[in-house]
Amino acid sequence: MLLALKILLLLAVLAAIGAWVAGALAYMNVLSHSARKGGLAKALFAWPFAARDLEGPAAADAQRVNKAIVAFFAAILVAASAAALVTNLTRMLR
Numbered sequence: 001m002l003l004a005l006k007i008l009l010l011l012a013v014l015a016a017i018g019a020w021v022a023g024a025l026a027y028m029n030v031l032s033h034s035a036r037k038g039g040l041a042k043a044l045f046a047w048p049f050a051a052r053d054l055e056g057p058a059a060a061d062a063q064r065v066n067k068a069i070v071a072f073f074a075a076i077l078v079a080a081s082a083a084a085l086v087t088n089l090t091r092m093l094r
Helices: 002-033 040-045 047-053 057-092
Strands: none
Touching: 002 057
16 A cells, blocks of 8 residues: 555556646647747746736647646645555554
8 A cells, every 4th residue: 555655646647747848848839829929937837827817819728737737736636645545554554
């Protein structure tokens, strides 16, 4: 049981990292279609906050960015739950 939860925790963290990278890449794609240009640092760190005020054809591409935000937060919730369970089970099994 403890090993399964540790594997779940690892997979959730990897999923969160993957969702973050997918969101950053999707936001860079949105920026290439929009009139507003941003740097790589903005695409890597600020994409969850900048995708909502897009207009025009870039707004249609921003749908992938919004899905990446949802996937990222879902993976974070699963990782936090698994971490809490691993911590509690480790303490109880001592």
